[in-house]
Amino acid sequence: MNKFDTITAIQTQLGEAVLEVKRKSAQRIYIHISADKLTDASRLMLEQPGARLQIATGVDTSKGLEVMYHWAMDTDGIVITLRVLVGHESPELDSIAPIYPAAEWIEREIWELLGITFKGHPDLRHLLLADDWPEGNYPMRRNHEVTT
Amino acid sequence: MNKRTIVPIGPYHALQEEPEFFKLHVEGEKVVQLDIELGYNHRGIEKISESKTFEETIFLVERICGICSTSHPIACVQAVEDAGEIPVPERALFIRSAVGELERIHSHLLWLGLAGHFIGFNTIWMWAWRFREDVLNILELITGNRNHYGMMKPGGVRRDINKTDIPAIRKLLDSLGDPIKMFRDAVIQDPLIHARTKGVGILTREKAIAYGALGPTARASGFDIDVRRDHPHAAYGMLDFDVICCENGDVFDKAVVRIHEMYESISIIQQCLTQLEKTGGPVDSNPRNVTAGEGIGFYEAPRGEVFHYIRSDGSNRPIRHKVRAPSYMNVPTNRETVLGSTVADATIILAAVDPCYCCTERMAATVDRDDGEHHLSARDLIRLSCEKTDRLMAETGLEGPSLPDL
Numbered sequence: 001m002n003k004f005d006t007i008t009a010i011q012t013q014l015g016e017a018v019l020e021v022k023r024k025s026a027q028r029i030y031i032h033i034s035a036d037k038l039t040d041a042s043r044l045m046l047e048q049p050g051a052r053l054q055i056a057t058g059v060d061t062s063k064g065l066e067v068m069y070h071w072a073m074d075t076d077g078i079v080i081t082l083r084v085l086v087g088h089e090s091p092e093l094d095s096i097a098p099i100y101p102a103a104e105w106i107e108r109e110i111w112e113l114l115g116i117t118f119k120g121h122p123d124l125r126h127l128l129l130a131d132d133w134p135e136g137n138y139p140m141r142r143n144h145e146v147t148t
Numbered sequence: 149m150n151k152r153t154i155v156p157i158g159p160y161h162a163l164q165e166e167p168e169f170f171k172l173h174v175e176g177e178k179v180v181q182l183d184i185e186l187g188y189n190h191r192g193i194e195k196i197s198e199s200k201t202f203e204e205t206i207f208l209v210e211r212i213c214g215i216c217s218t219s220h221p222i223a224c225v226q227a228v229e230d231a232g233e234i235p236v237p238e239r240a241l242f243i244r245s246a247v248g249e250l251e252r253i254h255s256h257l258l259w260l261g262l263a264g265h266f267i268g269f270n271t272i273w274m275w276a277w278r279f280r281e282d283v284l285n286i287l288e289l290i291t292g293n294r295n296h297y298g299m300m301k302p303g304g305v306r307r308d309i310n311k312t313d314i315p316a317i318r319k320l321l322d323s324l325g326d327p328i329k330m331f332r333d334a335v336i337q338d339p340l341i342h343a344r345t346k347g348v349g350i351l352t353r354e355k356a357i358a359y360g361a362l363g364p365t366a367r368a369s370g371f372d373i374d375v376r377r378d379h380p381h382a383a384y385g386m387l388d389f390d391v392i393c394c395e396n397g398d399v400f401d402k403a404v405v406r407i408h409e410m411y412e413s414i415s416i417i418q419q420c421l422t423q424l425e426k427t428g429g430p431v432d433s434n435p436r437n438v439t440a441g442e443g444i445g446f447y448e449a450p451r452g453e454v455f456h457y458i459r460s461d462g463s464n465r466p467i468r469h470k471v472r473a474p475s476y477m478n479v480p481t482n483r484e485t486v487l488g489s490t491v492a493d494a495t496i497i498l499a500a501v502d503p504c505y506c507c508t509e510r511m512a513a514t515v516d517r518d519d520g521e522h523h524l525s526a527r528d529l530i531r532l533s534c535e536k537t538d539r540l541m542a543e544t545g546l547e548g549p550s551l552p553d554l
Binding site: 101 | 186187190192194195230357358359360373375378379380441442443444446453455457459467468470472476477480
């Protein structure tokens with residue numbers, strides 16, 4: 001299996017939903033896809049040999065909330081990062097936990113720290129923060145203010 | 149119908165470095181459900197990191213964990229180097245691998261000792277920790293510290309390994325061979341330990357993959373991953389080593405993987421020392437700034453892959469720093485492994501993923517759901533586990549591992 005077959009497969013299957021492919025280096029590839037194709041893309045990644053979701057990183061940027069799904073391709077020695085962007089107003093993404101249990105905690109953490117709702121998540125509740133943490137208070141947002 | 153009782157383990161428990169709360173739902177002796185709650189030790193490291201310079205960030209991540217105190221820095225400096233395209237001298241790569249492998253040996257010995265304690269073999273515990281001291285002595289010789297070595301920096305390492313120190317390091321390393329062989333024989337061949345750990349807390353390969361398990365937890369189940377081999381970093385692409393795998397995914401196999409990994413680590417360190425003797429040169433490329441960009445770095449810590457993501461806007465601070473420790477992926481596998489086991493086995497099953505042992509606080513009690521009365525203390529949980537070993541001894545006439553004088 002050629003290490004770039006996965007990228008070609010994503011481009012073919014997702015078509016126009018692939019917004020940008022950035023090759024940072026030979027081992028690090030970042031693919032920006034449109035958010036509504038996240039489940040399709042994740043399903044495709046899961047079918048690739050040696051694919052393993054390392055973690056997802058959520059970032060609050062000026063353009064919106066960005067979530068990066070870092071997939072390690074253990075047989076190829078590369079990391080493919082799928083990047084999606086959602087708006088600041090009531091951000092939502094499809095949960096991939098139903099097809100991949102490893103994502104369950106990851107999505108709970110992003111939900112509570114960054115305020116992205118994961119549709120279809122089996123158990124979306126606080127992971128790190130206290131159960132009585134105030135609603136709508138997301139510590140990893142840029143506009144978060146520490147109150148005592 | 150059996151009455152269901154909840155056995156809380158934690159939030160503060162010697163099985164875990166970070167406080168975590170395992171709620172064992174038991175019916176009689178059998179565990180029927182496990183709830184995991186975490187967040188008791190959430191320190192907001194990722195957020196703090198955004199207010200630190202790149203150099204300070206390395207010291208910050210070194211303090212995420214007292215045992216993986218060089219795995220996080222190695223992963224983090226690699227993420228910074230990836231983001232800023234910073235070159236690293238070859239000599240520094242060998243030093244990184246050598247320190248990382250020393251950490252693996254001390255961590256695995258620590259686990260082995262505690263695992264022995266939990267199933268009632270305190271001799272293993274004492275012996276394992278006695279030889280762990282020798283590893284810490286080597287680390288002190290190389291880095292100046294027994295823990296929190298402060299060795300890693302973007303672009304290289306902070307201290308060189310003096311060629312004059314290498315014979316002394318080799319001598320200490322060689323002296324570890326016999327003790328590890330002793331543990332291997334004592335643990336791997338002992339029928340009583342087989343009875344306590346074989347077929348206990350099985351994680352199947354399919355479940356290991358589904359949960360994204362890492363490190364020895366994954367490899368014991370036959371999920372053959374190791375980022376040292378699969379994504380060569382530090383000096384691992386230039387070194388010769390085997391990735392240890394087992395098939396069954398039970399507590400025994402997790403022990404076997406860790407014991408055999410210590411041999412590989414010794415061999416890796418010896419190879420690094422040979423390279424360091426042969427070559428000279430700088431150990432630091434002295435980068436002046438980190439250009440704008442994003443980078444990913446990881447390292448195979450004793451418990452599995454540590455992952456760091458750094459995004460830089462060209463200033464001297466990261467604008468986003470993501471950290472993922474291996475226990476984050478390994479701890480949820482307990483939901484599979486502990487179901488159907490007895491309370492006496494739960495202690496060793498929960499401990500088998502090695503969920504970062506360090507803190508010594510222990511607050512566990514069995515609470516009756518109806519009257520809220522505490523009737524089992526944490527010490528009782530270990531006692532239950534030890535009693536099972538005693539019972540097996542009486543039934544089988546076996547004596548357990550005997551450790552010779554050295």
